[in-house]
Amino acid sequence: MADIVLKTENLTKRYGGVHALEGANFELRKGEHVAIMGDNGAGKSTFVRQITAVEQRTDGKIWFDGKEVNFTGPIAAREAGIETVFQNLALADDLDVPSNLFLGREKVLFNLGPFSILDRKYMRKATEAALVRTAVKIPNLSNTIRHMSGGQRQCVAIARTATFASKLIIMDEPTAALGVQETAQVENIIRTLKDNGEPLILISHNMRQVFDLCDRIVVFRRGRIVANLRKQDTDGNDIVSYITGAKTGEAELAA
Amino acid sequence: MAQTSHGVGGVGYDAKKRAWPAEINVFLALVILVVVFELIGRIFLGDSFLFNTRSDVSAIFNEARLQIIILQVSIVGIIAIGVTQVIITGGIDLSSGSIVGATAMIAMSFAQVATVNGNPNPKAMFLAQGWTDLPVIVPVLVAIGCGLFAGLVNGALIAYTRIPPFIATLGMMVTARGIAKWWSKGQPISFPTESFAGIGKGLMPVIIFLSLAVLFQLIMTYTRYGKHCYAIGSNEDAARMSGIKIANHKILVYVIAGVLAALAAVVLSSKNLTAQSGMGVMYELDAIAMAVIGGVSLSGGRGSIVGTVIGSLIFGVIISGFTFLRLDAYYQEMVKGVIIVGAVVLDQWRQRLRAMRA
Numbered sequence: 001m002a003d004i005v006l007k008t009e010n011l012t013k014r015y016g017g018v019h020a021l022e023g024a025n026f027e028l029r030k031g032e033h034v035a036i037m038g039d040n041g042a043g044k045s046t047f048v049r050q051i052t053a054v055e056q057r058t059d060g061k062i063w064f065d066g067k068e069v070n071f072t073g074p075i076a077a078r079e080a081g082i083e084t085v086f087q088n089l090a091l092a093d094d095l096d097v098p099s100n101l102f103l104g105r106e107k108v109l110f111n112l113g114p115f116s117i118l119d120r121k122y123m124r125k126a127t128e129a130a131l132v133r134t135a136v137k138i139p140n141l142s143n144t145i146r147h148m149s150g151g152q153r154q155c156v157a158i159a160r161t162a163t164f165a166s167k168l169i170i171m172d173e174p175t176a177a178l179g180v181q182e183t184a185q186v187e188n189i190i191r192t193l194k195d196n197g198e199p200l201i202l203i204s205h206n207m208r209q210v211f212d213l214c215d216r217i218v219v220f221r222r223g224r225i226v227a228n229l230r231k232q233d234t235d236g237n238d239i240v241s242y243i244t245g246a247k248t249g250e251a252e253l254a255a
Numbered sequence: 256m257a258q259t260s261h262g263v264g265g266v267g268y269d270a271k272k273r274a275w276p277a278e279i280n281v282f283l284a285l286v287i288l289v290v291v292f293e294l295i296g297r298i299f300l301g302d303s304f305l306f307n308t309r310s311d312v313s314a315i316f317n318e319a320r321l322q323i324i325i326l327q328v329s330i331v332g333i334i335a336i337g338v339t340q341v342i343i344t345g346g347i348d349l350s351s352g353s354i355v356g357a358t359a360m361i362a363m364s365f366a367q368v369a370t371v372n373g374n375p376n377p378k379a380m381f382l383a384q385g386w387t388d389l390p391v392i393v394p395v396l397v398a399i400g401c402g403l404f405a406g407l408v409n410g411a412l413i414a415y416t417r418i419p420p421f422i423a424t425l426g427m428m429v430t431a432r433g434i435a436k437w438w439s440k441g442q443p444i445s446f447p448t449e450s451f452a453g454i455g456k457g458l459m460p461v462i463i464f465l466s467l468a469v470l471f472q473l474i475m476t477y478t479r480y481g482k483h484c485y486a487i488g489s490n491e492d493a494a495r496m497s498g499i500k501i502a503n504h505k506i507l508v509y510v511i512a513g514v515l516a517a518l519a520a521v522v523l524s525s526k527n528l529t530a531q532s533g534m535g536v537m538y539e540l541d542a543i544a545m546a547v548i549g550g551v552s553l554s555g556g557r558g559s560i561v562g563t564v565i566g567s568l569i570f571g572v573i574i575s576g577f578t579f580l581r582l583d584a585y586y587q588e589m590v591k592g593v594i595i596v597g598a599v600v601l602d603q604w605r606q607r608l609r610a611m612r613a
């Protein structure tokens with residue numbers, strides 16, 4: 001139990017009569033990168049939304065960092081150390097990189113309520129450090145996000161999650177809208193996170209990416225977890241048969 | 256790989272893509288405008304717009320004209336400082352002109368003298384209560400209170416009922432104008448104390464305008480408040496997800512705008528030595544125009560107080576320039592309208608060009 005970062009038990013979400021997520025039991029260990037795969041509407045995003053408390057679950061329990069948790073909202077989840085890179089990037093286009101990294105949790109020199117003086121130097125330094133740590137290349141920190149490419153934006157969003165000593169990073173299709181070169185850049189960042197031992201949940205449709213980056217693959221189908229496989233025990237065809245329903249039943253890890 | 260720096264070499268990086276501050280463009284527009292007036296003056300009138308041509312005065316510039324240029328926009332400029340913050344947050348404030356009217360009436364009635372030329376002040380609102388010859392701090396605090404209250408109502412309406420800022424402040428615009436007329440049943444309020452009259456004397460409006468501009472430029476650049484203004488204006492959902500308390504912030508922005516409008520009312524009524532219910536009509540639009548000309552984006556997230564100050568100077572130069580060329584005031588209004596639209600069109604083009612290059 002000590003090395004388990006996140007654990008869910010019987011996690012369930014229903015929207016009226018629609019069973020979007022049904023009895024999900026999930027575990028994530030320290031330093032582990034787990035991929036979540038599944039068809040559209042299989043419950044992947046719903047699962048993430050329950051963990052990050054963007055929505056409130058219908059049933060089930062969540063343990064995070066050794067404690068049972070009941071987050072009231074995404075901000076509470078973030079404060080506990082769960083950082084999420086959303087599909088629609090939560091960046092302010094007209095702000096520069098440090099401002100976006102520290103958005104909503106600015107470091108201040110003097111506390112004067114809303115008129116607190118910002119510690120711009122510190123935030124700049126911390127931003128540089130975070131970019132180095134994640135190996136993100138951003139040409140000019142003072143440029144606004146508006147002037148950046150899709151890949152650079154995604155990199156900023158990911159660097160943000162890595163700035164705040166997060167205990168768990170969740171990425172919801174981080175490369176879905178990116179070109180080949182930009183995807184490679186984001187994947188490099190994810191490898192750097194792996195080297196640093198930061199646990200990650202990656203939602204992706206990209207089979208090659210998942211096998212490249214993750215230790216374990218969890219497949220969702222029709223709101224249920226139908227497979228939980230170590231990378232070396234499976235292959236692409238196997239995963240596809242679980243995604244499409246050609247293979248059924250919960251394949252458990254022989255842990 | 257981990258030791259790769261964050262330096263030059265990102266995807267699709269172009270060193271020339273660095274942001275060119277919008278304020279520089281606005282400043283260039285100001286310079287061009289001055290040069291145009293100078294040239295027209297030299298060619299057609301044989302007189303200089305900017306430089307001193309009188310032999311009995313030893314100065315390089317025509318200082319009287321420079322003073323007028325900035326003096327005539329100072330009061331609306333004070334309002335524009337608040338309006339700029341509202342627009343950067345993605346809102347709009349149509350009520351500032353009416354807040355000026357209502358605040359001027361209410362504040363002035365606490366700034367009156369008891370006797371005029373040995374007779375009881377015929378315009379005194381509170382003669383019977385003995386609220387005359389009060390220290391200057393009283394009317395100023397009353398004014399700030401008025402602005403604060405109006406801003407609070409604006410902000411609370413926008414933050415909690417989620418009606419568009421356009422509608423909320425339109426309501427306040429009409430209501431505050433009504434209050435201005437009702438306060439003295441349409442009568443002007445005059446004869447302020449000497450200390451109150453001192454607030455708007457001479458170049459005081461300019462000093463107040465520029466000090467407030469510097470203060471708020473610093474606040475917008477160096478404080479959490481400023482950062483959150485830009486964040487909310489540029490992506491409200493992102494700001495909310497980042498944990499910024501949107502409702503509180505919006506209320507604060509409208510309160511600041513209200514208080515600045517109230518301060519403009521104090522300066523204006525002090526300068527005119529009287530308050531009338533029709534004071535400040537159309538000021539809200541002039542203030543918005545100054546901000547827009549100064550490069551503040553009506554869609555939020557972009558602009559600065561510095562830009563708005565330059566925008567206000569463009570306004571001042573146009574008015575002075577037309578007077579200098581002895582053109583009718585009618586033309587001023589027409590040209591003002593064209594410039595407002597032109598500034599927005601130019602800004603849109605600039606944005607599209609940038610988006611294409613990015």
